[in-house]
Amino acid sequence: MLYYNKYSKLIFILENSMTLDTLNKEVERQKRKIADIEEAINKVEKELGEDLSAEKRDIKDQKEFLEDPGLQIAIVGTIKAGKSTFINALFEDYIASTEVTPETASLTKFKYSDQNRLIVKFYNREEWNKLWKSVEESENRSKNRIFREEYDSLHSNEIESSYIGRSDEIINVSDINELKEKVKKYTSKQSREHYFVKELIVELNNPRVPKNVTIVDTPGLNDVVEYRSNITKDYIKRANVVIVCVNSTNSLTNEDYLTLTKVFENAGDDLYKIIILGTKIDMLNKTQEDWKKLHDNWKNYLKDYYKDESLLNKNIIGISSFIHSNLLDMKKSSNYDNEEALFAILKLAKNYGINVSMMNPNSILENADKIKEYTNIDKVHSLMTIDILSKGIEIAMSDLERRYNSMITNINNKAQELNLANEESRKTLDMDVEEKEAFKLAKNEEIKLIEKTMDSLTKAFEDIKSKWLEQNEKLKRAIRS
Ligand SMILES: Nc1nc2c(ncn2[C@@H]2O[C@H](COP(=O)(O)OP(=O)(O)OP(=O)(O)O)[C@@H](O)[C@H]2O)c(=O)[nH]1
Ligand SMILES: [Mg+2]
Structure with missing residues (x-):
């Protein structure tokens, strides 16, 4: 038995290190390819004067993704759904900032580490201007000036210039209490500094935090400032696994539907990567009966998405973070x-x-363990640590490839479009007579050079494109059905 255990553990380690190695190799491969593509794109842009900003944005996104390709689990939902409270129950410590009023203002990423540490990222000037534009738009729409009023009352404008555009700050803390204070300072809507924080990374030395995964607390999707909700919406696309918190004491709101639709849109075929948590089940009158009714009702709404009945049962879970903690x-x-x-x-x-x-x-x-079982927090914890993490590298790898393929296909389409445009312009040149002959010859050389660049791009894209088309077909089928 001893040998068997040792042996199977070894196989497990070998298998995992092998796949991790594959993931790293794929990251390196994509980095090399992207460097080539960037060079070609810059050349084409310069020589043709074409606007390739959309393609460049795709490349930038993918490069960011490659910087941290590991598994990321997003906790999303409407404001006050209980996202931060759930994270605290999961980690069995009060780390994330919670409140009865809207609270979490920035993406807060939690990672396991040997040491407690924080990394704060601030908005740059351009992002800050966009955020304020979004504030003005929402004021015009809703006649609600709450964001500006709170900003003024906290005198945040006095410290604005010292935070906007500041480079990332690494904060080593002496103990966990200092870390908690700092998390509040940088993410809580009650602090004067939170306005300037784009993202906070919290590295925790806590055994409940799963290793090799980032768990992300997000601002409510119906934040008063659309710019901030959009950061969460964009992040849903980045996340490999999404946990949606829905308050079980209210009926499903419009925002809940929108959130769920957004999440399903981005998940493709891999619906096992979406977990829906009915929060605050302790507030239901008859916990068991009421939760069953809700569960049936939600299943009914979601059955079009989850084709697999067993997923509907397994991935919709009622929780009580409050009782667990x-x-x-x-x-x-x-x-x-x-x-x-x-x-x-x-x-x-x-x-x-x-x-x-x-x-x-x-x-x-005396009955604590039994009661704790009904809060389902440990069940979600094991779903995250065992079920999801065992597939972690596989999920990260397939998301990495899917994103790369989609980027390549977009660039390839653009490349083909430009090729056609070149042919058109040559025809025009042909129509012009002698006086343009010399010009045409010179131009032809240039066009040939560009075509050569585009050709090599096109070749590189072909195999990937067919793979992507196959996946896209699958996705379309899923959406149609
Ligand atoms: N009774 C009960 N209350 C809960 C539970 N989970 C959260 N709450 C309460 O719900 C309120 C909101 O909780 P938060 O965790 O701050 O909600 P959030 O989704 O992070 O909110 P934002 O960050 O503002 O989007 C707080 O008053 C919590 O105490 C629960 O399981 N049971
Ligand atoms: Mg919160």
Whole structure:
């Protein structure tokens, strides 16, 4: 048995290191290819005076993706759906900033690390101007000036010039409390500094944080400032796995539908990568019956997306982050002063037929593990760490290829379009007579050079294009059905 265990562990390590190696090789290959393509594109742009800014943007996106190609899991949803509270329950520590009012303002990326550390990224001037344009647009639309009023009341304008355009800041913290304070300072809507933060990376030395994966807390998708919601929407495209938090105590809102549609649009065929969490199930009156009704109702809405019935059952999960975290607190401190938590725990436990009593709070601790099971946080944790991470490299690899292929196809289409344009211009030149002959000859040389560049691009794209078309066909079929 001992040998068997050792052996299977070795195979596991070998298999994983091999695939990790494959992923790194693919990253290097794409970096080399992109460098060639960039050179060709710059040449064509210069010599033809064509606008290739869309293609350049695709390249920039892919280059950014290649900088951090590892698995990223996004936690998304409308404001106050309980995203940050869920992350805290998952990590079993109060790291992410939570509130009853809209709170998370920037993408907050959590990673496992040997040391606690923060990296803060600030908006540059151009992004900051765009954000304010979006603020003005939303003011005109909704006549709501809340963003500006809060910005003024926190006197954030006084520190604006020292933050906008600042280079990334690495903050080493002395202990976890300092880290928590800094997370609040840079992400909470109550802090005067949060306005300037584009992204915060939180490296945590916490065994509950899965290794080799980034978990991302996002601002609500219905943020007052569209520019910030759009950052989350764009990020959904980047994420390899998306966890959508939906408040189970409200009926599905329009925003919830939009969020879900957006997420499904970007997932392609790999629907197992979408997990939907019904949050705050402790607030339902009859936890079991009410959740079942909700689950059936949501399944009905989502059955067009999830073809596979078993996924509908497996990937829609009711959770209570509040009870999970409070049970752990009670266990640690044996303190029952938090009445709100105490009542919520008693209600949930009784709803599941667990024998607990107000008179004997110890009965809660005795049954803590059983009650904790019904909060489903550990179930989601294991889904994320075991199910998803075991496929992690495979998922990252296929997303890497899919994105590359789509970028290449766009560039290829543009290249072909330009080739046609060249033929057209040659015809025009042919129509002109002698006086243009000399010019035409000279021009022909130039055109040949460009065509040569485009030809080599086209060849490189061909095999990838056919692969992409095949995938695209699949996607179209899925959308049609
Ligand atoms: N009863 C109960 N309340 C919860 C639960 N999860 C979150 N809440 C409460 O819901 C409110 C919003 O929680 P957050 O985690 O800040 O929500 P969010 O989705 O991160 O919100 P934004 O960052 O503003 O988009 C807070 O008052 C939480 O205490 C839960 O499981 N049960
Ligand atoms: Mg939040």
